[in-house]
Amino acid sequence: MIMKARLRLVPFDFLLIPFRTKSEFFISTPIFYVNASPHIGHLYSAVIADAAHRFNTILGYKSTFSTGTDEHGTKIQQAAASSNTPLPIYCQSISSKFKKLFKDCDINYSNYIRTSDPKHKYTVQKFWNALSHKGYIYHGSYSGWYCDADEAFVPENQVTKIVSDGKEIPICADSGRPVHWVEEENYKFKLTLFQDDVRRWLEKEDSVRPEKFKRQLFKWIDEGVMSNDISVSRPSERVHWGIPVPNDETQTIYVWLDALANYLTAVNYPDMCIWPPSAQVLGKDIIKFHGIYWPAFLMACDLEPPKMLLVHSHWTVDGEKMSKSKGNVVCPFEASKLFTSSGLRYFLLREGTPHSDSNYSETKALRILNSELADTLGNLLNRCCAPTINEKQEFPKFNESSFEKYSKDAANDLISSVNMLQDEVKSHYTDFNFYRGINLIISSLHLANKFFEESKPWQLRKCVNSSEHLEFVLHLTMETLRICGIALLPIIPQISSLLLDKLSIPQSLRKWENMSPSWITNTSHSVLLNADKVILYKKIQSFK
DSSP: OOOOOOOOOSOGGGGOOOBOOTTEEEEEOOOEETTSOOOHHHHHHHHHHHHHHHHHHHHTOEEEEEEEEEOOSHHHHHHHHHTTOOHHHHHHHHHHHHHHHHHHTTOOOSEEEETTSHHHHHHHHHHHHHHHHTTOEEEEEEEEEEETTTTEEEOGGGEEEEEETTEEEEEETTTOOBOEEEEEEEEEEOGGGGHHHHHHHHHSTTSEESHHHHHHHHHHHHTTTTSSOEEOEEETTTOOSSOEETTEEEEEEOHHHHHHTHHHHTTTTTSOSSBSOSEEEEEGGGHHIIIIIHHHHHHHTTOOOOSOEEEEOOEEETTEEOOTTTTOOOOHHHHHHHHOHHHHHHHHHHHOOTTSOEEEOHHHHHHHIIIIIIIIIIIHHHHHHOTTTOTTOEEOOOOHHHHHHHOOTHHHHHHHHHHTHHHHHHHHHHTTOHHHHHHHHHHHHHHHHHHHHHHOHHHHTTOGGGHHHHHHHHHHHHHHHHHHHHHTTTTOHHHHHHHHHHTTOOGGGOSGGGGSOHHHHOOOOOEEOOOSOOOSSOOOOOOO
16 A cells, blocks of 8 residues: 655654664675676775775674675666576576675675575565555656666756767766656655755765765755655566566566665664664765665665765776776676786775776786785795794794894884884774775885895894894884784785784784784784795786
């Protein structure tokens, strides 16, 4: 039964129903559309969310990470038809590619949602019924522009025209994709009632980051994007591959309402154990759906919107826009073979910046990975663990008198740099600016290499009276590696784990709180190194 809409007389802030404790963290990626195989942008969203998930876990939070695939809509119907594959089999084949990519690249998700699963259908229909019973959905007629490529209704003021082959073609001003006129009976959502509520949510600090994307959402609202109610269903004769409207098989729930509800499926709506999301990672091309429609849908059900939408920009390739027509779409499977999955993760988080488009360059990736992972990190570990220098094959204990005696020049520079890593890297990771945290880590490792080289431990090893000095050099270098290893766990978990294993650091001492340097905690004891030979990152030979 469709109920008559009621006016919102109470500001939404008084209707919040949170389901979380302070010790919980919930992050998500968008669910990825299965009309094509994964590309590098999909993986970038996933590694951002995964790094944040791992970071919050080692901070001591109970973290939940949700991802998955969006498998309904006209584009999926068309893609399956063009490949002459039954729809369920087509969706399974593409979704399995995303799963394989995530497994290969250490994406440690808690929930993987497929919109074709029965569990998700249950959630979506429950959500629909909640919206309906509260009076925010009604039956009506729609006539206007529709973009098949974006699977979105486009307001008149966002339609422009271009001339192609002497003909005027209407396109969506935002995406540049063709639109066509449709007239149909469907269900509508009373979006207009939530304009003030959505504005209030957007005005909150950190509701949308970076700030420029929040400004874009305000601009759209000012231009009238919430001045009309929106269609939330399509005739099933046009869109048959989707979730039916409850009690009306002639209508299919609009693909974006269906897709957005995946975040509720991940937490077992309506019996949710955690809500709202701490952060939702998404690309800048889908901010309208997540920044306007999604909070309005949630508010209509008296649910709190996400604490934060973390929006990232796109990737160019060698300075050019990535596109199928140019043939420069980066295949993440091929890239991970070339650079290893750890190398690819590192490069994406090292070079990716949320506020502006980032550039994918194989030449640059090779240079960075060889310089920073193979040389700066890997070679330093190998040198201080080499039997020719470290005869006892141990991580020497902290010796306060040695530090007072030998902490000069390069040693002091290194100590000062390492002292601030725990707090400053935490601050950058908390802000999702992983590239800034990595910069600090690499700076400390550069100083560690400089200190090691200037200390000449290979000469100290030959002098009987220099054993105390040698142990100081080894301890300071290894302690730097230990701290950097923990700091890099969210970024390159495999490589960091190998490093910490080599230094015989137990799993119980790999939390963020364990990053305090030995010279501050004044707690340390000698431990034998793991006997296994380790190559953290094998140097890549030129592929040109």
